[in-house]
Amino acid sequence: MAGTTLTETVLAELAELEDPKIREVNEKHGDDHGVNLGKLRAIAKRLKTQQELAGQLWETGDSAARLLATLICRPKAFTRDELDAMLRDARTPKVHDWLVNYVVKKNQxxxxxxxxxxxxxxxxxxxxxxxxxxxxxxxxxxxxxxxxxxxxxxxxxxxxxxxxxxxxxxxxxxxxxxxxxxxxxxxxxxxxxxxxxxxxxxxxxxxxxxxxxxxxxxxxxxxx
Known part of the structure; x- marks a missing residue:
């Protein structure tokens, strides 16, 4: 697709993985995404580390995109204030947990x-x-x-x-x-x-x- 950015391509891929049944289960735990986490991890493995893309995915506010962002970012690239702002903005349990465990714990x-x-x-x-x-x-x-x-x-x-x-x-x-x-x-x-x-x-x-x-x-x- 002409003019499509990598961020848009990834968001479209995540949208295709959306499963209403998974979302229903997750919503019982306060989460708001319907993507199988195994499939999401497979996307992360394919993309490898991409700090700029991770930032763009985070900025969308979409939970599945933010989960993916925690897997492809460079944890040590964030400043203290950036992580503080991200944590305060991460209100769903899974995004909060992954941000703490996969990013903050590895940051200086x-x-x-x-x-x-x-x-x-x-x-x-x-x-x-x-x-x-x-x-x-x-x-x-x-x-x-x-x-x-x-x-x-x-x-x-x-x-x-x-x-x-x-x-x-x-x-x-x-x-x-x-x-x-x-x-x-x-x-x-x-x-x-x-x-x-x-x-x-x-x-x-x-x-x-x-x-x-x-x-x-x-x-x-x-x-x-």
Whole structure:
């Protein structure tokens, strides 16, 4: 097609992959895209890294395009302020998660953003700060106040909005799994608060209820 840009071509390809049934399932989780993520990843693999295209796809505001953008961008090419603006604009769960996991975590400003977002009054932004904190708990806990994190979880998780609550709960479980000296307290907090205790868990999957999650992961570590 004469005059068609690469961005337009990619958007047309994503539109062709739109599946109403996938969209219906995703909408139950607060997402607004209907593209099979395996097929979307295949497009990303074909396109490889293209920072300019990624920026143009992000600017469309379309969730499928933004998911693709997180896969083909150069994470280290973004400034701190660009990532902050993108995170605040990424309101659907999947786009938010992929931006944090595939872009922000690989960026040189990740720690600075973690500290800024952690205490943000917007619970969705704060959940990104907690997600980055979970990464620190698991991989680089030096300098983190784990007892202080447990204090915050104990005081705030019960009444936190869903996405922030989920991130806090994950942090609680991660502390219990990775840090034996805090395990008993993490399990006790989970038991007393009861957050996600009744979460429907498919067969073969681990419950997100922190005491069960911690116990199962520790059991697997010892079994391995």
């Amino acid at each position: 400003h990740a720690e600075e953003l973690r500290r800024a977002w952690f205490a943000d009054p917007d619970p969705v932004v704060a959940s990104a700060g907690w997600a980055l904190t979970i990464e620190r708990v698991a991989k680089k806990p030096e300098g983190l106040d784990l007892a202080g994190l447990l204090d915050t979880v104990e005081a705030e998780m019960k009444d936190a909005p869903p996405r922030l609550q989920w991130a806090m709960n994950h942090c609680l479980a991660q502390i219990g799994i990775d840090h034996a000296e805090h395990r008993a307290r993490a399990i006790d907090i989970g038991e007393r608060l009861g957050v996600l205790k009744d979460y429907p868990t498919p067969p073969g999957c681990t419950s997100p209820f922190a005491p069960v999650w911690i116990s199962e992961m520790v059991r697997r570590q010892h079994a391995g």
